[in-house]
Amino acid sequence: MDDVVLVYKEKPELNAPIMIEGLPGVGNVGKLAAEHLVDQLKAVKFVEIFSKYFPPQVLVSDSGVIKLVSNEMYYVKRPDAENDLVILVGDYQGLTSDGQYELSDRTMRMAQDLGVKMTFTLGGYGLGKLIEKPRVLGAVTEEALVEEMKTHGVTFSKGEPGSGIVGASGLLLGLGKVMGMRCVCLMGETSGYFVDPKAAQAVLEVLSKILKMKLDYKDLEDKAQQIDMLTSKLKESEPPSEPRKEDLGYIG
Amino acid sequence: MDDVVLVYKEKPELNAPIMIEGLPGVGNVGKLAAEHLVDQLKAVKFVEIFSKYFPPQVLVSDSGVIKLVSNEMYYVKRPDAENDLVILVGDYQGLTSDGQYELSDRTMRMAQDLGVKMTFTLGGYGLGKLIEKPRVLGAVTEEALVEEMKTHGVTFSKGEPGSGIVGASGLLLGLGKVMGMRCVCLMGETSGYFVDPKAAQAVLEVLSKILKMKLDYKDLEDKAQQIDMLTSKLKESEPPSEPRKEDLGYIG
């Protein structure tokens, strides 16, 4: 079996495409954001990526039909914009270090074949505490992109993230840089305790400015409200060992 | 050394064969069921599958003769039925994720070479509690199979199994679907605490209806009785910290 198996439904011709990646990770911020993009932009799936670096697992739909875990690429044609889009989403990242490298390398070579010259990876920046207004932190492959991204509201903060970026969102930049591709990682601040639609929205608000897209955030806002209700209930249901009204107010 | 080594005793010519898989897993339900089939149908072993993805281990027979751990395929000629059978049993599943993929991929390609167009994988669905009458849950590779399986008593229940199916029973379906093969996973409900011949029997009762086979369940019933006696003794031997007559009644 090949390490990575590609099943193409279509080989699209794209106009100066920009790639956007959002795979599972901290707070599932990247995955939520990228899947929201797929929905909003009515993106078209064109290739499924299977691999022995994913877990040996199938998912089962409500009706009982299975699906082998995979990553998937979608495209969006934007006749009125400068760039078409390629969106990478999926069920899992590679399980092992070398699996991560193999999958990210393959992804980047697929992107090159599609004519991609610029990539945005989306992820969460875990703070380990609840926050009200998530900032969007950036990391880039070349100095010139720092100023460009700042003008769109991306925060560059010395020492954040201190330990670098682990996983696909970082590795795609790392390998992209070696290949000479321009790449930006956008990280929405998140507690990391729950899936975080609020952080995903923050990331998309920045990305939509950069790519001149109009997005509706109703779905993400609904999800965020559900999570808020859930976490509030959790707080209530556990008898407080110490009084901490301020803490509860902080969750908001 | 090749990753997977096949030692053929015979290359059978089979009539529209259907493959049935039962490897070790939750409650050993699949393995018990498939081995019972091999016994009952006097299936003939035709290939041994060795692999470096299995543990580096030999088993020792009562007389002292060793056997390298393996998977094995048997065939059953059924001149009076529409389909001959291929049965896959074995000592272990692959130890690692990529081992699981390599072994399942190889199995499916062997099945294709034999002319297999339909596969049933047998397994347990672990509930984490004792149950009296195990249902048989299903998962399939295409919508049309759902209704077909329901007519034979297979249960399709939204959200079960919630986390998908991990291991060979799921992966064979996943890879089968990519190859265009029709596949069904039959999962007998089980506590998962012991090997569970009762769940294996439930699975076989459904499978025998689908494949129009007559099976005798004496052996499985005997094993089930032994397990019941053992678990009853365990219950008795531990002094009850709280009275729980209802619980004991529930075990049946």
Added chain:
Amino acid sequence: MDDVVLVYKEKPELNAPIMIEGLPGVGNVGKLAAEHLVDQLKAVKFVEIFSKYFPPQVLVSDSGVIKLVSNEMYYVKRPDAENDLVILVGDYQGLTSDGQYELSDRTMRMAQDLGVKMTFTLGGYGLGKLIEKPRVLGAVTEEALVEEMKTHGVTFSKGEPGSGIVGASGLLLGLGKVMGMRCVCLMGETSGYFVDPKAAQAVLEVLSKILKMKLDYKDLEDKAQQIDMLTSKLKESEPPSEPRKEDLGYIG
């Protein structure tokens, strides 16, 4: 780098050679026995086996000179006997399951090239308790060897070892059987708590009968005495929480 690297010092011509393996394992019984053979028979090293399946480690001699961890093969010419000998010893077994397979497969193919038709693997059978007179248990690749080995004092006991044999001593038999080689595993009973020269001697006493060799056991007996003194001291130094004179008598 090749997975396994062979550095030959010599390619010996051997007369109907029999291979003997003794690598680190339970109680280091196999390693102790095989190294004692190398010493006693003045065996000649002819090949070093390096591999990325061993730990990334060098050993340092008393004078400060390093040696990359390895396995090694020695030969013994026996002009007056029916069979020359090949002895496999080493610092480690393979670290991973697939490493075990790769190394054992390579070993067996090297043995075949040397003309080996029969292999003895030496190991310990861990009992988890101290014993006075270790038996030597056997496992073989074909029925006929059972009776042959019994005449030399090897014990075949139903259900022992119950879980099969894990590691090189078992795997060499498993792969040997697939290749059609006759193989015997000799396991000296040991507590498994310490390195166990007494169990190694028991194994060699059986093996020397089979191969018609005369061995001196002075070195092993000295080592056994040292271990005995050490374990006695350990017993004395720990204040007994409960009186257990009988226990101490039992250690002997």
Added chain:
Amino acid sequence: MDDVVLVYKEKPELNAPIMIEGLPGVGNVGKLAAEHLVDQLKAVKFVEIFSKYFPPQVLVSDSGVIKLVSNEMYYVKRPDAENDLVILVGDYQGLTSDGQYELSDRTMRMAQDLGVKMTFTLGGYGLGKLIEKPRVLGAVTEEALVEEMKTHGVTFSKGEPGSGIVGASGLLLGLGKVMGMRCVCLMGETSGYFVDPKAAQAVLEVLSKILKMKLDYKDLEDKAQQIDMLTSKLKESEPPSEPRKEDLGYIG
């Protein structure tokens, strides 16, 4: 993707070069020492080594620009000395055993191509206790190097390191010996609790004698002072459960 990817900036012509390795490890002694050398000797980076055996991670600079984790080789031309230098530094060692072998093997073959005939690996020897004046222990690939190194102040001590040397510093020697290269491992004694610039300086003082280099240790001394202050504070901030003035004096 290749297991190891080399990105050359330049292919230097070097005069009888000697290689010096310093990668992360116990007390980061080797890495501190080798990076100090790079700074002091104004060494020139000529190749970056990327690999799937490193973690899937990028590091982020203060300005927000990323860098894929790597090892790197620098050269130093020394027109007035007998030997030019090659210095190997990096962010990580290989994550797995086989990754360690692959990376060290590749490093040694790169060194051979550059004409390297002698290699020094730098590391820490962890004692698990604080020490005032670290010795520099040695291990070598051939007997003749022991005496030579002793004349420069290297200590060879029977039974140290008892368990051999694990990781790149040992493996480069092991593989170097198989290739017929002369190699020396210099290990600075360290507690192993903190990064240890004092041990790095001890190693460099020996190495500079051997290679006839003049080094300024101001930077390392400053770092050592910072660490000392930090550890002193830690000691003060934790309320002593037992009086131990002598202990505090010992840290000095």
